[in-house]
Amino acid sequence: MSDFPDLPVSIADIREAARTIAGAADGTPLVPSAFMEEVTGHAFWMKLEIGQATGAFKLRGATNAIRLLGDVPGVVCCSTGNHGRAVAYAASEAGIPAVVCMSTLVPEAKVERIRAMGAEVVIEGQSQDDAQKAADRMVESRGLVEVPPFDHPDVIAGQGTIGLELLEARPGLSTLIIPLSGGGLAAGVAVAAKALNPEIRIIGVTMENGAAMDASIRAGRPVEVQEVASLADSLGGGIGLSNRYSFPICRELLDEIVLVTEEEIRDGMQALFFEDALVAEGASAVAHAAILAGKISVDGPTGTIITGRNLDTSTFMRIMVGEDVSLGEATLKGRAYGT
Ligand SMILES: *Cc1c(COP(=O)(O)O)cnc(C)c1O
Numbered sequence: 001m002s003d004f005p006d007l008p009v010s011i012a013d014i015r016e017a018a019r020t021i022a023g024a025a026d027g028t029p030l031v032p033s034a035f036m037e038e039v040t041g042h043a044f045w046m047k048l049e050i051g052q053a054t055g056a057f058k059l060r061g062a063t064n065a066i067r068l069l070g071d072v073p074g075v076v077c078c079s080t081g082n083h084g085r086a087v088a089y090a091a092s093e094a095g096i097p098a099v100v101c102m103s104t105l106v107p108e109a110k111v112e113r114i115r116a117m118g119a120e121v122v123i124e125g126q127s128q129d130d131a132q133k134a135a136d137r138m139v140e141s142r143g144l145v146e147v148p149p150f151d152h153p154d155v156i157a158g159q160g161t162i163g164l165e166l167l168e169a170r171p172g173l174s175t176l177i178i179p180l181s182g183g184g185l186a187a188g189v190a191v192a193a194k195a196l197n198p199e200i201r202i203i204g205v206t207m208e209n210g211a212a213m214d215a216s217i218r219a220g221r222p223v224e225v226q227e228v229a230s231l232a233d234s235l236g237g238g239i240g241l242s243n244r245y246s247f248p249i250c251r252e253l254l255d256e257i258v259l260v261t262e263e264e265i266r267d268g269m270q271a272l273f274f275e276d277a278l279v280a281e282g283a284s285a286v287a288h289a290a291i292l293a294g295k296i297s298v299d300g301p302t303g304t305i306i307t308g309r310n311l312d313t314s315t316f317m318r319i320m321v322g323e324d325v326s327l328g329e330a331t332l333k334g335r336a337y338g339t
Contacts, residue, residue, distance in 0.1 A: 011195035014160035035275035056308030062086035064158030078131035081110035083149035088119035128237030150184025160188025174300030177287035180204030187249035229328030231282035
């Protein structure tokens with residue numbers, strides 16, 4: 001077993017998180033994809049975080065962080081949707097108030113579900129950074145405690161429990177392909193996976209438009225990227241210019257970052273649906289997208305994380321039947337699966 005003493009989250013933190021979230025956000029199914037096994041020539045495993053109560057893995061990090069807070073007046077977060085939903089759910093379980101700050105880019109369906117969980121919603125600006133400013137104000141004016149979507153050790157440790165469960169079930173995995181945005185998921189899972197199997201290759205995948213972690217690792221420091229609408233809306237947002245945790249871990253432990261186009265994400269979503277019968281967000285389909293596009297070659301048993309299922313169902317249906325869909329200013333051409 002290996003550990004990384006210089007990194008801010010350890011395998012011990014992740015084991016502790018596993019105990020903290022037990023019974024609330026753990027134990028999602030791990031299922032094989034016969035289709036992806038045929039495509040890659042190797043066993044292919046999917047960790048179904050779409051089975052979480054809030055429909056996405058972010059419940060792990062939010063539950064861990066909130067359970068460790070103890071007695072506070074309430075929590076606040078900014079979010080592209082899934083973290084907000086997780087914080088709203090975990091706060092209501094803990095019996096404390098939650099405020100969720102989001103930008104106008106977040107789909108209305110996600111906003112409504114968060115309100116329905118009893119959280120107060122604040123919509124501000126065109127980007128995650130604008131939503132962050134609203135969250136900062138709530139910390140000052142109301143004394144709420146912020147639960148960040150990715151750049152916090154307790155959040156990273158919570159997401160890392162996925163890596164623990166994956167490697168305990170399939171210790172022989174040679175490659176793990178992880179949807180990547182702010183990097184809380186990739187950081188936590190990489191710490192756990194490399195602790196249990198130092199040889200494992202960790203690949204982060206994100207969309208070409210707005211690949212903040214990739215640009216930051218290349219620049220050697222956190223940088224801003226322009227945010228545009230994407231089928232993988234959950235991968236939107238920067239990594240934060242004052243990033244302290246997820247950036248150094250991803251820089252150290254990610255073996256590779258692969259970027260996918262909107263067309264490739266569409267193809268990945270269709271493959272997940274038509275071949276694996278899974279309804280999942282664009283963010284969850286990036287491993288399928290990258291492999292089908294020939295951007296990743298695997299050399300042994302491979303795993304990925306089907307991170308969330310909180311999508312706009314009418315857009316999803318349009319993509320499945322091959323209709324065009326609009327992405328902000330742009331239009332993504334439709335293509336019927338298998339044609
Ligand atoms: C947040 C999220 C991701 C990316 O996680 P990061 O920790 O920000 O890298 C991927 N998929 C879904 C569905 C998400 O909600």
